[in-house]
Amino acid sequence: MKLALCYTIVSVENKMLLDSAKKRGVEMERLVDGEALLAITDKGKKEYDAILQRSVSYSRSQALTYYFEKQGTLMMNSYDAARVCGDKMLTSIELAAAGVPTPKTYVALTPETARQAAGKLGFPLVMKPTTGSWARMVHKINDKDALDAALESREEMGSPSQKVYYLQEHIDKPGRDLRAFVVGNEVIAAIYRHSTEKSGWITNTGRGGTASKCEVTPELREISLKAVSFLDEGIYGVDLMESASGLVVHEVNHTTEFRNSSPVTGVDIGDKMIEYFIARAKR
Numbered sequence: 001m002k003l004a005l006c007y008t009i010v011s012v013e014n015k016m017l018l019d020s021a022k023k024r025g026v027e028m029e030r031l032v033d034g035e036a037l038l039a040i041t042d043k044g045k046k047e048y049d050a051i052l053q054r055s056v057s058y059s060r061s062q063a064l065t066y067y068f069e070k071q072g073t074l075m076m077n078s079y080d081a082a083r084v085c086g087d088k089m090l091t092s093i094e095l096a097a098a099g100v101p102t103p104k105t106y107v108a109l110t111p112e113t114a115r116q117a118a119g120k121l122g123f124p125l126v127m128k129p130t131t132g133s134w135a136r137m138v139h140k141i142n143d144k145d146a147l148d149a150a151l152e153s154r155e156e157m158g159s160p161s162q163k164v165y166y167l168q169e170h171i172d173k174p175g176r177d178l179r180a181f182v183v184g185n186e187v188i189a190a191i192y193r194h195s196t197e198k199s200g201w202i203t204n205t206g207r208g209g210t211a212s213k214c215e216v217t218p219e220l221r222e223i224s225l226k227a228v229s230f231l232d233e234g235i236y237g238v239d240l241m242e243s244a245s246g247l248v249v250h251e252v253n254h255t256t257e258f259r260n261s262s263p264v265t266g267v268d269i270g271d272k273m274i275e276y277f278i279a280r281a282k283r
Helices: 012-023 058-070 079-085 088-097 111-121 144-155 218-227 269-282
Strands: 003-007 029-032 050-053 074-076 105-108 125-128 139-141 165-169 176-183 186-194 210-213 235-243 246-253
Touching: 003 012, 003 269, 012 269, 050 058, 050 269, 058 074, 058 079, 074 269, 079 088, 079 246, 088 105, 088 165, 088 246, 105 111, 111 144, 111 165, 125 144, 139 144, 176 218, 176 269, 186 218, 186 269, 218 235, 218 246, 235 269
Parallel strands: 003 029, 003 050, 050 074
Antiparallel strands: 105 165, 125 139, 125 165, 176 186, 176 235, 186 210, 235 246
């Protein structure tokens, strides 16, 4: 088999994955997304049997994944899964359709309808870009003046995607949220992500949040597996919050980070991913 790891940079996670593969006697080729040249009209043979997709660029990831899938390559995760997970609006639509508990969400396409959505949600509310990671441009909006300022700022941006307004109810979480790691049909580990800010707002470990072990309870396992049930089988990070009525899912990640999670859970998450990836490639 010819296997590859596709990435943007050699991050800590990517090095861990390559090391795990090597320990298992498997050499994975390195496919750097920015160096790829896609021969669209050439009828060449299949270049890889399977690729573990870890590109942090949504657009590059989509282009490469679609290209190699058309060659017959197993992509993990698949193009369809990445398309849904990489767009918060699509994720919310699928979560709601699957009956997964998720925060009340509205999507508006003009400032006027965004204000209507705010009237239905009430303040505080959360406004996010539909694409992006590491909680960038995710804002807690406390009142009408703050909403007007955020809408005016977004309207001045050049990207049309910034004019798609994704508004969500604010969940009064206890200064933490959860991430569950789903590999195939198994929830292999979970963490709490704690905020280091007084507001208890940003919990992302890439923005200073800290991780601690979370037990994988039957409730957490059930909701996490349901949250990926509409996606192709693969490797996902399910982000959840504790609400007054129980756990709610707000995002599903298709290239989840895990460098801060393995030490606190005691689970070698990268090795579990590689083990699963190799097994799927052999099948």
